[in-house]
Every structure is written in structure tokens, then in C-alpha cells.
Amino acid sequence: MSKTPTMYVERFSVFQRFIHLLIILSFLTLAITGMALKFAMEGWAAMIADWSGGFAVLGALHRFCAVITFFYFFLTMILLYTSWKDSGKSLFGFIFDPEGLVPNLTDLKEMIGTFKWFFGGKRPYYGRWIYWEKFDFMAVFWGIAVIGSSGLALWFPVQFSKYFPGYWLNIATIIHSDEALLAAGFIFTIHFYNTHLRPEKFPLDPVIFVGSISIDELKHERPREYDQLVASGELDKMSTRRAPTAWLARMATVFGIFVVTTGSILVVSIIITMFKYIQGGH
Ligand code: HEM
Numbered sequence: 218m219s220k221t222p223t224m225y226v227e228r229f230s231v232f233q234r235f236i237h238l239l240i241i242l243s244f245l246t247l248a249i250t251g252m253a254l255k256f257a258m259e260g261w262a263a264m265i266a267d268w269s270g271g272f273a274v275l276g277a278l279h280r281f282c283a284v285i286t287f288f289y290f291f292l293t294m295i296l297l298y299t300s301w302k303d304s305g306k307s308l309f310g311f312i313f314d315p316e317g318l319v320p321n322l323t324d325l326k327e328m329i330g331t332f333k334w335f336f337g338g339k340r341p342y343y344g345r346w347i348y349w350e351k352f353d354f355m356a357v358f359w360g361i362a363v364i365g366s367s368g369l370a371l372w373f374p375v376q377f378s379k380y381f382p383g384y385w386l387n388i389a390t391i392i393h394s395d396e397a398l399l400a401a402g403f404i405f406t407i408h409f410y411n412t413h414l415r416p417e418k419f420p421l422d423p424v425i426f427v428g429s430i431s432i433d434e435l436k437h438e439r440p441r442e443y444d445q446l447v448a449s450g451e452l453d454k455m456s457t458r459r460a461p462t463a464w465l466a467r468m469a470t471v472f473g474i475f476v477v478t479t480g481s482i483l484v485v486s487i488i489i490t491m492f493k494y495i496q497g498g499h
Contacts, residue, residue, distance in 0.1 A: 224456040225429040226446075236292050237425050240357070241476055243285040248401040248483060250279040255394055261486050283368055290361050316345055316445070320355075324348035344441035349411045360400050367393035398487070405480035413477055421477065426469030427461035 229237070253262040253275050266272045301311045312319055328348050330341035346354075370377040370389040377386065413421045417438075424430050432452070436443045446452035461469075 222458050223460065224432045224458060225460060226432060226435055226452070226455045226457070227429050228424055228435075229428045231428070232292075232296060234425060234428055236289050236296065239285055239289040239292070243282040243289065244404065245476060245479060246278055246282045247286070248397070248405075248480070250275040250282070251394075251397050252401065252483060252487060254279065255398075256487075256490050259486075259490055261490075280372060283365070283372070286361060286365065290357070290365075293357060316442075318346055318351050318354050320348060320351050324351060342441050343439050344445070345439060347439075349407075353408055353411075356400070356403070360396070363396045364393060364400060367396070401480075401487070402484060405484040409477050409480060413473070421470055421473040423461070423466060423469035423473060426473060427465050429457075429459075429461055432456060 249265060253265040254272065256262045257266075257272060266275055269275055269278065301308065304311050304314070306314065311317065313321075315321060315323065323344075327341045327343060330338065334340050367389040370386060371393060374386055412418065443452070446455065
């Protein structure tokens with residue numbers, strides 16, 4: 218008996234994957250360089266500075282990746298604009314699309330459903346975007362607004378103090394530093410756990426690198442999206458036998474595991490340092 222071939226659907230376009238790659242590379246570098254600057258008196262921070270050529274180099278790398286951050290923010294705007302135009306919906310209809318990226322009542326119900334599922338309930342009837350994925354996406358906006366604007370103030374202190382009192386630079390340092398700590402802590406624990414480290418995905422979900430998932434995976438993970446695609450006849454048009462190429466899948470695994478491991482090491486270093494500070498009364 219011949220085996221039915223596995224069919225795939227695209228979840229992330231090449232453009233979306235490119236943006237996410239820029240996010241990974243810039244955020245990881247910003248977090249490593251930023252934390253090494255923040256905790257400059259620690260041994261691990263001095264080691265990072267030694268490897269990279271000194272603290273001045275870390276500062277320059279930090280600013281370079283900040284530019285990449287503003288660039289991918291701009292690309293995300295283009296992505297949203299083209300998605301809106303392609304949807305054929307009004308702006309209001311696009312923003313508040315029940316299956317779109319803006320959180321709605323269904324997300325609240327699914328969040329409650331998810332907690333019930335942990336205690337023996339049924340897996341929620343998830344759609345294209347699950348509530349934690351929407352939260353991650355929105356973080357790009359408030360994270361960049363808060364970290365980016367305070368970072369620009371630190372980058373251009375002379376220009377900034379022409380318009381604002383000088384002590385605001387101290388406030389900007391605290392906001393930048395603490396929001397960055399929160400962002401790194403969130404991405405390297407909750408985001409990593411939800412996407413890669415949870416039992417269904419461990420050690421890595423390569424979809425953001427390879428772009429497609431099998432239809433069986435779609436049906437299991439996002440049953441509402443699957444049912445909608447079947448009902449509209451889109452699934453037949455979208456599905457393909459073309460699996461992600463072996464080299465891409467291999468690269469994705471190696472790179473993904475490297476990033477998850479590096480982020481995890483950084484978060485452990487930060488936690489150990491913070492405990493040291495609390496105990497030492499810093
Ligand atoms: C997005 C735009 C960003 C800009 C424009 C920016 C800019 C800056 C600048 C100019 C400094 C001072 C560097 C120095 O002393 O040489 C700094 C420090 C720092 N940055 Fe950023 N940054 C950005 C994003 C981030 C991100 C995403 C993180 C981490 C997730 C981060 C973490 C830090 C930390 C921890 C410090 C050290 C603060 C301290 O001394 O307490 N930054 N940033």
C-alpha cells in the first residue's frame with residue numbers, strides 16, 4: 218500500500234522570516250552588549266569585553282544593532298501596510314479582524330481554556346495566532362517605543378538636553394536599562410519556552426526559519442485555522458508536497474539551538490548577578 222505523501226503549507230513568507238532573522242541577530246547582540254555594559258564590573262561581562270575588543274567596541278556594536286532595530290521596525294510597517302492592502306479590508310476591518318493580530322475576547326477565552334487544559338481539560342480550538350504570539354508581536358511596538366526612545370536620548374545626550382532638563386538623562390538610563398532587563402528576561406524565558414522549549418516543540422520549532430509546516434501539524438496545533446482554510450477551499454490551493462530542504466532544516470536547527478542556548482546562558486548570568494547584588498546590598 219502506498220503511503221500518502223506529507224503535505225505542507227506556508228506559515229511565514231520569506232519577507233517575514235527575514236524580518237525575524239534581523240530581530241534575532243540585533244536583539245541578541247543588543248542584549249549581550251547592553252548587559253555587559255550594565256554589569257561591567259562582573260567577571261562574565263569583562264570576559265565578553267575581552268573577546269570582542271573592549272567596552273568601546275561593545276558600545277559601537279550596541280549602536281549598530283540599534284540602527285538595525287529601527288530598520289526592522291520600518292520593514293514591519295511595510296509588512297503591515299502590504300498585508301492590509303492584500304486583505305482588501307477597510308483599515309478598521311483589518312485592525313480588528315477577529316483572526317488578526319490584535320488581542321480580542323476569543324484570546325481571553327483561549328487563555329482561560331489553556332490553563333484549564335493544563336489541568337486535564339481539552340486543548341483550545343486555537344486559530345492562526347494564539348494569544349501569547351499576539352503578545353510577543355505587540356512587544357515589538359512598546360519595546361521599541363520605550364527602549365528605542367530612551368536609547369536615542371543616551372546616544373544623543375547633547376541634542377536631547379537642548380529640549381529636556383539634564384536630569385531626564387538619568388531617568389532615560391533607568392528606563393532603558395530596566396526595560397531592557399525586562400525585555401531580555403521575557404524573550405529568553407517566556408518567549409523561548411512558548412515557542413521552543415515546551416514539551417510539544419522541544420528543543421526547537423524551526424518554522425520561523427524554514428517557513429512551512431505540515432498539514433497534520435497545522436490541524437493539530439491550529440484547528441480553527443485548519444477548518445477555516447478547508448471551508449474556504451484555500452487549503453487545497455496553498456498546500457504543497459515541497460518539504461523544507463534538508464540543508465535549511467539543518468541550518469535552522471543549529472542556528473536556533475545556538476540562539477536559545479546563548480539567550481539562556483545570558484539570563485542565568487543576569488539572575489546570578491542580581492542575586493549577588495541583593496545579597497551584597499548593592
Ligand atoms: C533599539 C534601540 C536602542 C538604542 C538606540 C540603544 C542605545 C543605547 C545607548 C546609546 C546606550 C549607552 C551605551 C554606552 O554606555 O556606551 C545603551 C545602553 C544599554 N542598552 Fe541599549 N539601545 C537600544 C536597544 C537595547 C536593547 C534591545 C537592549 C536589551 C534588550 C538594550 C540594553 C541596554 C543596556 C542593559 C544598557 C546599559 C545601561 C546601563 O548602563 O545601565 N538596549 N543603549
